[in-house]
Amino acid sequence: MKAVELMRNYDPKDFEERIYSEWKEKGEFSPSSSDKEHFSVVMPPPNVTGILHMGHALNNSLQDIIVRYQRMHGRPTLWVPGTDHAGIATQNVVERQLQKEGLRRQDLGREKFIERTWSVKEKHHDIIARQLEKMGCSCDWKHERFTMDEGLSRAVREAFVTLYERGLIYKGMYLVNYCPKCGTALADDEVEYENVPGKLYDVRYPYADGSGYITVATTRPETMFGDVAVAVHPDDERYKSVVGKELSLPLTDKKIPIITDRFVDMEFGTGMVKITPAHDPNDWECGKRHNLEAINLLNPDGTLNGNVPEKYRGMKAEEARALVVEDLEKGGYLVKITDHAHDVGHCYRCHTTVEPYLSEQWFVSMKSLADKALKAWKDGDIVFYPRRWENTYQHWMENIRDWCISRQLWWGHRIPVWYCQDCGKMIVSRTDPDECPECHSHSLKQDSDVLDTWFSSWLWPFSTLGWPDKTPDLEKFFPTNTLVSAYDIIFFWISRMIMASEEFLGKAPFRDIVITGLVRDIQGRKMSKSLGNGIDPIEVIDKYGADAMKFTLCYLAAQGQDVMIDMDSFRLGSRFANKIWNAARYLLMNIEGRNLVEIKREKLNVMDRWIYSRFNDSAREIADAMANYRFNESAQAIYSFFWNDFCDWYIEASKDRLFHGSDEEKDLQVSILMDILEKSMRLMHPFLSFITEEIYQKLPNHKGDVIASSYPEYDPLLDDKEAMTLVSSLQEASRVVRAARASLQIPPEKKLKVVVRIGKDNAASSFMNDELSLLSSFMNASEVIIDMEGKEDVKGALPASGIGFEAFVFVREAIDIESEIKKLEGEIEKNEKLLEGSVKKLSNEAFVSHAKPEAVEKEKSKKAEFEDKIEKAKAHIELLKSF
RNA sequence: GGAGGAUUAGCUCAGCGGGAGAGCGCUUGCCUUACAAGCAAGAUGUCACAAGUUCAAUCCUUGUAUCCUCCACCA
Numbered sequence: 013m014k015a016v017e018l019m020r021n022y023d024p025k026d027f028e029e030r031i032y033s034e035w036k037e038k039g040e041f042s043p044s045s046s047d048k049e050h051f052s053v054v055m056p057p058p059n060v061t062g063i064l065h066m067g068h069a070l071n072n073s074l075q076d077i078i079v080r081y082q083r084m085h086g087r088p089t090l091w092v093p094g095t096d097h098a099g100i101a102t103q104n105v106v107e108r109q110l111q112k113e114g115l116r117r118q119d120l121g122r123e124k125f126i127e128r129t130w131s132v133k134e135k136h137h138d139i140i141a142r143q144l145e146k147m148g149c150s151c152d153w154k155h156e157r158f159t160m161d162e163g164l165s166r167a168v169r170e171a172f173v174t175l176y177e178r179g180l181i182y183k184g185m186y187l188v189n190y191c192p193k194c195g196t197a198l199a200d201d202e203v204e205y206e207n208v209p210g211k212l213y214d215v216r217y218p219y220a221d222g223s224g225y226i227t228v229a230t231t232r233p234e235t236m237f238g239d240v241a242v243a244v245h246p247d248d249e250r251y252k253s254v255v256g257k258e259l260s261l262p263l264t265d266k267k268i269p270i271i272t273d274r275f276v277d278m279e280f281g282t283g284m285v286k287i288t289p290a291h292d293p294n295d296w297e298c299g300k301r302h303n304l305e306a307i308n309l310l311n312p313d314g315t316l317n318g319n320v321p322e323k324y325r326g327m328k329a330e331e332a333r334a335l336v337v338e339d340l341e342k343g344g345y346l347v348k349i350t351d352h353a354h355d356v357g358h359c360y361r362c363h364t365t366v367e368p369y370l371s372e373q374w375f376v377s378m379k380s381l382a383d384k385a386l387k388a389w390k391d392g393d394i395v396f397y398p399r400r401w402e403n404t405y406q407h408w409m410e411n412i413r414d415w416c417i418s419r420q421l422w423w424g425h426r427i428p429v430w431y432c433q434d435c436g437k438m439i440v441s442r443t444d445p446d447e448c449p450e451c452h453s454h455s456l457k458q459d460s461d462v463l464d465t466w467f468s469s470w471l472w473p474f475s476t477l478g479w480p481d482k483t484p485d486l487e488k489f490f491p492t493n494t495l496v497s498a499y500d501i502i503f504f505w506i507s508r509m510i511m512a513s514e515e516f517l518g519k520a521p522f523r524d525i526v527i528t529g530l531v532r533d534i535q536g537r538k539m540s541k542s543l544g545n546g547i548d549p550i551e552v553i554d555k556y557g558a559d560a561m562k563f564t565l566c567y568l569a570a571q572g573q574d575v576m577i578d579m580d581s582f583r584l585g586s587r588f589a590n591k592i593w594n595a596a597r598y599l600l601m602n603i604e605g606r607n608l609v610e611i612k613r614e615k616l617n618v619m620d621r622w623i624y625s626r627f628n629d630s631a632r633e634i635a636d637a638m639a640n641y642r643f644n645e646s647a648q649a650i651y652s653f654f655w656n657d658f659c660d661w662y663i664e665a666s667k668d669r670l671f672h673g674s675d676e677e678k679d680l681q682v683s684i685l686m687d688i689l690e691k692s693m694r695l696m697h698p699f700l701s702f703i704t705e706e707i708y709q710k711l712p713n714h715k716g717d718v719i720a721s722s723y724p725e726y727d728p729l730l731d732d733k734e735a736m737t738l739v740s741s742l743q744e745a746s747r748v749v750r751a752a753r754a755s756l757q758i759p760p761e762k763k764l765k766v767v768v769r770i771g772k773d774n775a776a777s778s779f780m781n782d783e784l785s786l787l788s789s790f791m792n793a794s795e796v797i798i799d800m801e802g803k804e805d806v807k808g809a810l811p812a813s814g815i816g817f818e819a820f821v822f823v824r825e826a827i828d829i830e831s832e833i834k835k836l837e838g839e840i841e842k843n844e845k846l847l848e849g850s851v852k853k854l855s856n857e858a859f860v861s862h863a864k865p866e867a868v869e870k871e872k873s874k875k876a877e878f879e880d881k882i883e884k885a886k887a888h889i890e891l892l893k894s895f
Numbered sequence: 896g897g898a899g900g901a902u903u904a905g906c907u908c909a910g911c912g913g914g915a916g917a918g919c920g921c922u923u924g925c926c927u928u929a930c931a932a933g934c935a936a937g938a939u940g941u942c943a944c945a946a947g948u949u950c951a952a953u954c955c956u957u958g959u960a961u962c963c964u965c966c967a968c969c970a
Contacts, residue, residue, distance in 0.1 A: 286970070530964095583919080652917090747935095754924065
């Protein structure tokens with residue numbers, strides 16, 4: 013064989029891009045036609061708003077590892093990539109763009125606006141796809157989907173209409189969370205609560221008959237125009253007598269009653285609550301119980317409407333509040349203002365304060381869906397990794413609330429509902445109707461709202477495979493096997509996918525749900541755009557390579573723990589990749605003129621058997637870890653096998669036979685090295701995909717591409733306990749001698765005689781006796797004697813003991829003990845004098861109190877240094893005297 | 896108010912009933928026929944605190960403390 017030119021240094025830029033396109037061209041990412049059991053994963057679709065962040069990198073790295081691992085097990089494997097249209101988020105991006113041009117979306121009109129959004133989508137999509145490719149994701153691009161694709165849009169309509177037909181979708185006036193900035197309703201879980209300092213205003217409401225007043229507490233005095241009652245707790249003795257009396261609402265001439273309701277907390281404030289059904293969820297519920305009117309005070313843009321006195325109309329809530337408070341004070345109604353921190357809802361997209369807003373919206377009735385999803389979990393159809401997330405899942409499912417799915421946006425799936433302009437008939441249809449079934453009018457108008465983004469994402473595991481059609485893909489790859497996602501979208505997405513799958517296909521969409529941690533910065537903060545603390549995966553790849561990134565993330569991704577990283581963290585993976593590169597380079601350099609021979613078990617020596625056994629062990633560890641999605645354990649197994657066992661011990665041990673053996677021995681040695689290297693590339697490929705492919709291609713014994721090769725399986729026949737024990741004894745002996753040398757700082761060029769006293773009954777004794785030259789090189793010894801009879805003269809040698817043996821290192825040859833001791837004594841003397849001076853200085857009050865603090869500190873550290881040197885020298889002398 | 900997580904070496908974190916570990920950093924010595932992005936040796940810890948279970952506890956139970964996350968509520 014000829015040596016392989018791999019002389020250049022490790023630089024992922026030399027091959028990562030090239031290899032990716034080769035894989036892609038060869039169709040390696042498409043499922044094979046093997047008749048083994050299918051394996052499929054759907055990629056959580058990134059939003060087309062932005063570029064991928066570190067969280068995506070983590071997610072997709074883990075998916076890639078799983079997918080490559082399964083593919084190498086011969087299963088027809090499909091990983092479906094795609095993107096999400098991300099309604100609000102994307103619309104916001106485009107609106108911000110327009111804003112810069114001084115335009116509003118209304119200036120463009122719906123059609124033009126959507127056109128423009130599509131082009132933004134295209135642009136971001138291309139960036140995202142490019143990023144996934146750079147990461148090395150082995151997803152099947154032929155199966156790529158977008159949530160607003162034609163096919164997926166059809167799935168959305170099918171889902172909507174089906175649910176409607178099953179009576180699970182309804183429309184009505186409800187109090188919903190409303191973002192005035194985005195101009196749309198939000199689902200409950202799209203609201204983020206934040207504790208903010210605010211004020212609590214105590215306001216007097218006089219009795220209508222002028223017989224005095226009561227006091228209510230409120231954080232939002234400006235909503236008082238929507239008050240329809242004041243409530244007290246029915247058991248509240250203080251107010252029993254006033255229940256039923258009428259109050260006169262300040263600043264208006266409105267009369268409202270005092271009622272009782274159990275939701276009132278007697279302890280809070282005065283125990284009296286004003287009821288404003290249109291602007292508070294509790295009041296809304298209370299209002300329904302008492303049949304009270306809900307008076308909406310807001311326009312869709314968040315300003316006050318015609319239901320408030322004229323002077324406040326058109327004002328924003330905050331402005332109006334200030335003015336109302338002022339007016340209340342003037343009228344003598346304001347009792348006091350106290351500081352009051354409370355949680356205020358904000359839009360999860362634009363962070364504007366969310367208003368409870370009375371409006372007509374579409375809802376999905378969730379109870380029956382949740383029951384099925386809960387049953388799927390109880391039946392064991394889905395399993396969370398780690399298990400603890402099942403509590404969260406269960407809790408959410410058991411406390412499910414109806415899902416507001418309409419959004420007053422333009423970007424998204426139009427609600428498939430039409431209204432006849434002539435007879436008012438509502439038409440819910442899978443296809444666009446062109447005439448009213450009732451009056452045959454052609455004047456139909458589609459509902460102007462779009463659906464919540466998650467209404468398309470919750471269909472993702474099957475809509476991407478062709479549903480509602482019964483496609484071969486759906487047949488083969490549904491249900492999918494594993495879903496990898498972060499915990500922050502368990503409610504938004506994971507739970508709903510399970511509900512949709514159960515509802516529409518009667519099956520869970522996947523069995524294993526792998527919940528990853530969140531990627532945080534080194535201070536533990538969530539990476540975010542606004543903090544500017546994010547790390548761009550592409551920068552990481554440019555600096556360290558995709559392999560380094562994937563391996564590092566995998567190594568750090570312990571069972572759902574958050575991962576804290578900075579740019580430097582990726583050096584871990586980078587150094588490992590470099591190590592692999594150099595090991596391969598070295599081995600390939602030394603195959604010149606050698607032949608690959610058959611590796612017969614009986615020809616293997618103990619070291620060979622050991623490395624095979626260790627390799628086998630690692631394969632088992634990885635299989636165990638992967639079966640439980642313990643990625644960090646797999647990564648560690650690989651790391652320690654390749655670096656610590658293969659490089660540090662086996663390759664080093666092989667040098668003797670490789671450089672000094674017979675031709676036959678050399679051929680065997682090279683063959684074994686190539687065999688282990690080839691197996692290692694396969695073992696490591698899911699975790700370090702590019703470098704293993706690059707090296708694999710250059711191996712004399714490779715077959716095809718490593719991506720399409722088979723994964724090394726654990727083979728109990730290769731287990732070799734004997735070799736493991738023997739080699740660990742040899743390693744132990746080597747370490748003991750190395751440590752002894754190091755403690756005396758004997759330079760490497762001084763080679764010393766070593767006697768290893770080890771009983772005949774110890775199994776390692778004859779093995780070591782057979783491997784004298786190996787031991788010599790590990791111990792850097794001139795001569796190694798294995799003393800089984802205990803007869804060797806070890807006088808004057810430095811003893812170093814290990815488990816089951818003693819080693820004696822003849823250091824006399826390397827050092828002159830007498831003069832060494834003298835030298836050390838001289839050093840002690842010198843340092844003692846220095847120490848004395850130092851101590852004197854430091855005990856001098858004047859010095860300590862007057863000298864610069866730095867000088868005192870410096871003196872103190874000098875003193876410590878002298879003491880340390882003396883101590884060390886003394887110990888050194890003791891050591892020398894001891895032999 | 897409910898649920899969950901964290902607390903182990905200077906830093907970031909694995910581990911989890913019988914040996915306290917990794918990477919980085921640090922100290923010392925080495926350019927030893929791949930790798931200084933390396934090799935070899937080394938130091939560093941009442942495994943948060945307290946009680947209990949056990950022959951045995953970093954690991955199990957209970958409680959305490961500190962930090963974090965999620966859910967619900969807050970007039």
